[in-house]
Structures are given as structure tokens and as C-alpha cells.
Amino acid sequence: QxxxxxxxxxxxxxxxxxxxxxxxxxxxxxxxxxxxxxxxxxxxxxxxxxxxxxxxxxxxxxxxxxxxxxxxxxxxxxxxxxxxxxxxxxxxxxxxxxxxxxxxxxxxxxxxxxxxxxFKYDEVNACMAAGSSNLADLEARLVRVRNLRSSPDFEPLAASFKRIRNILEQAKFTGVGRIDTGLLEAGPEQDLYEEYQSTTGQPIESVISRLRPKVDRFFDKVLVNAPDARIRQNRLTLLSALLREFSTIADFSEIVTTA
Incomplete structure (x- = not known):
């Protein structure tokens, strides 16, 4: 040889x-x-x-x-x-x-x-956290994240994903249950749910500009840790579903933001 x-x-x-x-x-x-x-x-x-x-x-x-x-x-x-x-x-x-x-x-x-x-170290960490067994797939996702980074909505949304992950970890929430639409409050909570529904299955590149303001308004106006246990559980389920939907490309909570 x-x-x-x-x-x-x-x-x-x-x-x-x-x-x-x-x-x-x-x-x-x-x-x-x-x-x-x-x-x-x-x-x-x-x-x-x-x-x-x-x-x-x-x-x-x-x-x-x-x-x-x-x-x-x-x-x-x-x-x-x-x-x-x-x-x-x-x-x-x-x-x-x-x-x-x-x-x-x-x-x-x-x-x-x-x-x-x-590639930046946090991009590598974020994409590898979403899976690194298939290196061709990892490379493709790294390119997507690097391209996404130029969007003005990228860092704020990454910070929101980090916040979501922290909330879920503090609540020790691991559920993947169904979102009860009857418990959703009209306004920012309902708006975020509808945006989540409309973006399911779509690449994050096409929805990032629409998703970011809905997430921002949700955190500004909605109390996740509601006194009512059913409402609290439902809101955690919504956040978990949103995080899971976009974590196939990268774990955006690993992105280091300037804010």
C-alpha cells in the first residue's frame, strides 16, 4: 500500500x-x-x-x-x-x-x-449540539447558520431560544404533549401559536423575520410561570414545541450574542 x-x-x-x-x-x-x-x-x-x-x-x-x-x-x-x-x-x-x-x-x-x-466556535458548537454524526449534513447546517448570522433578527432570536431553554430547564419540563388551544390567551400568546403553526416544516431562513417579533411580544406580555398549573403547562409546551421545531439545524441557545 x-x-x-x-x-x-x-x-x-x-x-x-x-x-x-x-x-x-x-x-x-x-x-x-x-x-x-x-x-x-x-x-x-x-x-x-x-x-x-x-x-x-x-x-x-x-x-x-x-x-x-x-x-x-x-x-x-x-x-x-x-x-x-x-x-x-x-x-x-x-x-x-x-x-x-x-x-x-x-x-x-x-x-x-x-x-x-x-466557522465561528459558537456556530460549530450550536450545529454539533443538533447532531454531528453525518458530517455532510453538519457542513450544510453550518453554512446555513453562518448565512443566517447576517440577518438583524438572528442574534435576538438566538437570545430568545437561550431564554426558552433556560425556562424549560428551570421548570424541569421535558414534556412533548399537545398544545391545548382552548387555554391560549388572545393576543401575543395566540399570535405566537399561530406563527408556530404556520412555520412548522419551513426552513428558518424563510420565517426568521416573522418569528422574531412574535417571540419578543410573547415574552414582553405573557407570564410563562402562570399561577394556574394548566396554563403554565400549556405555555411551557408551546415554548418546547417552538424550540424543538428549529433545533434540527442547530441548538441556537449555544450562539453567543452581543446583547
Whole structure:
């Protein structure tokens, strides 16, 4: 395998996809290096790196501090680079059953998107909190969040999502029940519910300018922690549904706001 193996394979008459996959076996050798040129080469290199990582972690050979004698950080960075730049539609969770290895690879994912691709650290944290198993999907969501950030409604809405999450956590609310429309109060509460209903299933890019003022008015005019337990529960259910609807792209409560 590797460069010499690939050259031998070519001389011996192997087909181009075969000798190229052998030649590119160890790519990328750094984050500046290119990934294997063919799909076959990408899968061979990926399998080798994942096998090395899984084997070493299985027997406790985990990098510590500056010590990394088996170049496992480089192998993990290669895994990330191959999957993202090769646009491989893979779910890493299927192959990573070791929690320590999964966390190790998550740090390499953060490094790749933050330090090499230039995404802001809170964008990376927010999108990874919504799922990071499929790196192609993660990359697409990062691009969407970065584009959303230019909207004047983005930071205020992100701050509202952070507030919603804090309210739900303080109330220890984990329910996903049905919203009782008969308990909704006319005005900002009803308006927010109707906006939630009309935006369900739509991308946040198309609704952010409409949603933000409804959320702002709700918090200005409505007491979430109402004395009536049924009304309080219903309002928490509405906020939980709203948060859940838009948390598939990112956990916006992770966004650092200037306000």
C-alpha cells in the first residue's frame, strides 16, 4: 500500500482505480494534503484510519497531552477531511461504539470546521449540539447558520431560544404533549401559536423575520410561570414545541450574542 505499492500495481497492469487507490492509501498525510482522488481510494483510506483508531482506543492507547506516538490525531483529522471533502454520506455513529473515541473524534471535527474552515466556535458548537454524526449534513447546517448570522433578527432570536431553554430547564419540563388551544390567551400568546403553526416544516431562513417579533411580544406580555398549573403547562409546551421545531439545524441557545 502507499505510493510505492501504487506504482508497483500500475507497472503490473492493475486498472487505474485499483493502483490509484493503493497509491493514495495514506492520504491525507496532513490537513493541507489532498484526500484520495477516487471513491475507492477514499473508502480504503477511511477504513484504514478508522481501524487504527478503533484498535488503539480498544487497548487503551489514547493520546494524552502532547504525546501521540501512533499519530491518532492525524488519523482522526484524516477521517474528518475525507468524509467532508469527499462528500461521503456516512453516519459515524454506526462505526463509533466507543464513547471515548467518539468524543476524541468530535474534537477533531470542531478543529476542522473552526480552525481550518473558518466557522465561528459558537456556530460549530450550536450545529454539533443538533447532531454531528453525518458530517455532510453538519457542513450544510453550518453554512446555513453562518448565512443566517447576517440577518438583524438572528442574534435576538438566538437570545430568545437561550431564554426558552433556560425556562424549560428551570421548570424541569421535558414534556412533548399537545398544545391545548382552548387555554391560549388572545393576543401575543395566540399570535405566537399561530406563527408556530404556520412555520412548522419551513426552513428558518424563510420565517426568521416573522418569528422574531412574535417571540419578543410573547415574552414582553405573557407570564410563562402562570399561577394556574394548566396554563403554565400549556405555555411551557408551546415554548418546547417552538424550540424543538428549529433545533434540527442547530441548538441556537449555544450562539453567543452581543446583547
Amino acid at each position: 502507499g505510493v510505492v505499492g501504487g506504482l508497483y500495481a500500475r507497472v503490473q497492469g492493475e486498472s487505474e482505480p485499483v493502483w490509484q487507490a493503493i497509491y493514495d492509501h495514506y492520504k491525507p498525510e496532513s490537513m493541507e494534503d489532498v484526500i484520495p482522488r477516487s471513491r475507492a481510494g477514499q473508502f480504503v483510506a477511511l477504513a484504514d484510519k478508522l481501524d487504527t483508531l478503533a484498535g488503539c482506543f480498544r487497548v487503551g492507547l489514547v493520546p494524552t497531552g502532547s504525546r501521540d506516538p501512533f499519530a491518532l490525531r492525524r488519523a482522526a483529522q484524516g477521517v474528518v477531511k475525507i468524509i467532508v471533502e469527499g462528500k461521503l454520506d456516512l453516519s459515524l455513529s454506526k462505526y463509533l461504539t466507543d464513547q471515548t473515541l467518539a468524543e476524541f473524534l468530535a474534537e477533531r471535527i470542531r478543529y476542522y470546521f473552526r480552525d481550518l474552515r473558518g
